[in-house]
Amino acid sequence: MSTNVDPSTQLDEDTWFVSAEKVYPQSVKGTFRTIKWAILFVTLGIYYFLPFIRWDRGPGAPDQAVLVDFEARRAYFFFIEIWPQEVYYLTGLLVIAAVMLFLMNAVAGRVWCGYLCPQTVWTDLFLKVERFFEGDRRQRINFDKEPWTANKIARKTGKHAVWLLIAWWTGGAWVLYFADAPTLVYELATGQASLVVYAWIGILTFTTYSLAGHMREQVCTYMCPWPRIQAALTDEYALNVTYRADRGEPRGHLKENKKRAAEGLPAGDCIDCHQCVAVCPTGVDIRKGSQLECIQCGLCIDACDNIMTKVGKPTGLIAYDTDINMERREQGLEPVYKFIRPRTVIYAAIIAISAGIMLYTLMNRQMIDLSVVHDRNPLYVVQDKGVIRNGYTMRVLNKMNEAQTFTLAVESDSGEFTAEVIGVESNADGSIAIDMGPDRTRQIRALVFSEPDADLPASSPLDFVLENTDNGEKVVITDFFRAPEQ
Amino acid sequence: MAEHKKEIDKLSGVETTGHEWDGLKELNNPLPKWWLYLFYATIVWSVGYWVLMPSWPLVSDYTSGLLGHSQRANVHREFEAAMSERAETGNQLMEASLEEIRSTPELLEFALASGGAAFADNCAPCHGTGATGFEGYPNLQDDVWIWGGSMDDILQTISYGVRSEHPDTRFGEMLAFGRDEILNDDEISAVANYVAAELAGTEPEDGADLDTGATVYMDNCAACHGDEGLGSKELGAPNLTAPNYLYGNTVEAIEAQVNNPRHGVMPPWIDRLGETTVKSLAVYVHSLGGGQ
Structure with missing residues (x-):
């Protein structure tokens, strides 16, 4: 952390400005690489194949497990079906996702960046392809310097072709989440899909190819806001990829440091082999301490552990460690690990509560719903015999996949009211049977009448009770019955 | 300038132009290449656009372009497409009776939507956006109907109008009892007081001669408005016991109407809007709540 470059030491250079250098990450084997x-x-695997998983919802409903059907205005996720007015579940999901990020950060730093972020995952895949065509770090550096030969053109073409293929498939998988996947694949293959579909595939092909193939670590360093935010979310107890300077410094080549040790001079375990820098996908030197560019993928840990094993020293010179333990080691104290802290407990509680509320409301989801809008003009009508009439526009929702008959009635403590729905014969007891198609909404116009010459205040509460008599599901919407000012 | 050697500014790493003023050097920051190429591409694009699309104004015309693009033609096409999309339900509406429209949810929803839109475009200027009317323009929300409040009655009124130039129009005119000197001022005053007090339920003038008024009413008014004042839908004679009078129910307003009646006119809509829309309008107006 104290190794920040002081500009005054560079005054003799031609320029203080350094443009980004191309990073050639070296391949590495080890625990974190395997993870x-x-x-x-x-x-x-989930991203590319999830749209093909089927889920039986009965006749008339789509059988795709995960589907956002914009045309029919429904979203499906396995056993969950969401209507547009329930899009707050998405908000809830986003809240949980954000707090999960905070929690991950409080426990183990940028695990999201290093392991899960699509940018990291696709960049890893693209690097694998690059290595296949152009070899490992050293070979690639030389390869880029070589003149253009048929061999170089062939290898570069092969790499970009495979990149584009992956990018195209990424866009192709994306659109499958918004339509019946097998049908859309058939339409795409026969050129019958809509222009929007091709446009989306094009957009995602472009972004995947350019972000994962060409921009790589620059996305994390320059474009992504998360590195800036996460610095505010970490603390001294968070596990971060850390170079244990107390053990490593002073660094020096193996023989040199052995000599220094023999002379009784201080000698660290770091043999300055630069393997941690060579494997780093963002090209940083972890020994400079935690820094903005570091995505904490742990590959330098693998590289360093391999070297330490070879030279016969204990592994863990670079490891997941906390700031507080760094300090304690310097003071010769035992390291402490504290994962249960107010910060993590609060994050976990927010996640548990949000998830609990969502789960509860999903389990007890009303399959019947009603919205009521009172006529605004006129608010009320006084009829010939002193009967006051109010008009309402209602939307009835049947979220079940079978046709249902709902019963509508009005109730009020303020007096006797009778209701009528345009185009529907009322039952003998004054209730009204509303026939509903499966998974359908229906707009109805209801009229409510007072008793003749009833003595009513300007506004009295009025309950609309909609009930599914088959299963007892019931929704009560309170609106108002308006009458002339007394 | 030609031989000035490349000089790099330390702070920014950018080449200078070699121009210097009081020790300040100008940086040479040319437009980015990608930007320039995009700019050149737009110039090439514009040439193609001139050829293919309508672009250059001429004295009395414009270059129409090889593709024959026209926004006006597009609007017409979209309008035709929308109309043919509606035609299916529209045809069902044409064939269905008003009762069938009312009892079929899909047709009812379509009729209420198109009827509501047509009402706002064509009827609201006189009857009001809430259909509550104004003085001289009937309130369509209440259950008092001069020409009848069944769906068929409403359909006929909308189709052919009231006192319009259409041969099937509804027609009824009240005699100008004062202007044509059928009744004298005293008789008019008496009958107006009688109607106000006994039928409309409003305040008569002090010392009004209600007995004379009753006699005058029975002799002159009851033929159309009925003995009880309930009116006649066939003749378009308003119900005088209903609360909403078209021209007011005070004694002065009734006197004015008996003396020299005003007769409002409603145009026929069948030829202007077509049968489907007029049917939708009838269902819509009936559904407002006052329909019978």
């Missing part, structure tokens, strides 16, 4: 491959396979 990253596993996550890559799982997340990309």
Whole structure:
């Protein structure tokens, strides 16, 4: 952290401005690399194949497990079906996602950036392709310097072709979430899909190809707001990829440091082999301390551990560690780990509460709903025999996949009222049967009448009770019955 | 200038132009290449656009372009498309009776929507946006109907109008009892007081001769308005016991109407709006709540 470059030391250089240098990350094997491959396979597997999973919802309803159907204004996620007015579930999901990020950050820093972020995952995949065509770090650096030969053109073409193929498939998978996947694949194959579909595939092909292929770490360093935010969310107890300077410094080449140790001079474990820099996908030197560009993917840990094993020193010179332990080590104290802190408890509680509320409301989701809008002009009508009439426009919702008959009635403590729905014969007891199609809404116009010459205040509360007599589901909407000012 | 050697500014790493004023050097920041290429591309594009699309104004015309694009033609096409899309339900509406429209949810929803829109465009100027009318323009919300409040009655009124030039128009005119000297001023005053006091339920003048008024009413008015004042839908004679009088129910207003009656006119709509829309309007007006 104290190694920030002082501009005054560079006065003799031609310029103080340094443009970004191309990063050639070296391949590495190790625990964290294995975890990253596993996550890559799982997340990309979900992304590319989820639309093909079927889920039986009965006749008339789509059988795709995950589907956002804009045309029919429905969203499906396995057993959950969401109507547009329930889009707050999406808000809830986003709240949970945000707080999960905070929690991850409080526990183990930028795990999102290093392991789960699509930018990281696709960049990893694209790097794998690059390595296949152009070799590892050293070979790639030389390869880029070589003149253009048929071999170079062929390899570069192959790389970009595979990149574009992956990018195109990424866009192709995206659109499958918004239509019946097998049908859309058939339409795409036969060129019958709509222009919007091709446009979206084009957009995602472009973004994937340019972001994962060409811009890579620059997206994280210059474009993404998260590195700026996460610095405010971390604290001294958060696990971060850390170079243990107390053990590593003073650094020096293996022989040099052995000699220094033999002379009784201080000698650190870091042999200054630069492997941690070579494997870094963002090209930083972790030994300079935690920095904005570091996405904390842990690949430098793998690289360093491999070297430490080779030279016969204990691993963990670079490891997940906390700021407080760094300080304690310098003071010769035992490290402490504290994952249960007010910060993590509050985040976990917010997640649990939000998820609990959402789960509860989803389990007890009303399959019947009613919205009522009182006529605004006129508010009331006085009829010939002193009967006061109010008009209402209502929308009845049947979220069940079967046709239903709902019963509508009005109730009030302020007096006797009778209701009527345009185009529907009322039952003998004054209630009204509303026939509803499956998974459908229906707009109805209702008229409510007072008793002749009833003595009513200017506004009296009035309950509209809509009930599904088959299963007892019931919704009560309170509106008002307006009468002339007394 | 030609031989000035490349000089890099330390702070920004940008080449200078070699121009210097009081020790300040000008940086050479040309437009980014991608920006320039996009700019050149738009110039090329514009040439193609001139050829293919309507672009240059001429003295009395414009260059119409090879593609024959026309926004006006597009609007017409979209209008035709919308009309043919509606035609299916529209045809069902044409064939269905008013009762069938009312009892079929899909047709009712369509009729209320198109009827509501047509009402706002054509009827609201006189009857008001809430259909509550004004003096001289009937209130369509209440259940008092001069020409009848059943769906068929309403359909006929909208189709052919009232006192319009259409041959099937509804027609009824009240005699000008004062202007044509059928009744004298005293008789008019008496009958107006009688109607106000006994039928409309409003205040008569002090010392009004209600007995004379009753006699005058029975001799002159009851033929159309009925003995009880309930009016006649066939003749378009208003119900005088109903609360809303078209021209007011005070003694002065009634006197004025008996003396020299005003007769409002409603145009026929069938030829202007077509049968489908007029049917939708009838269902809509009936559904406002006062329909019978």
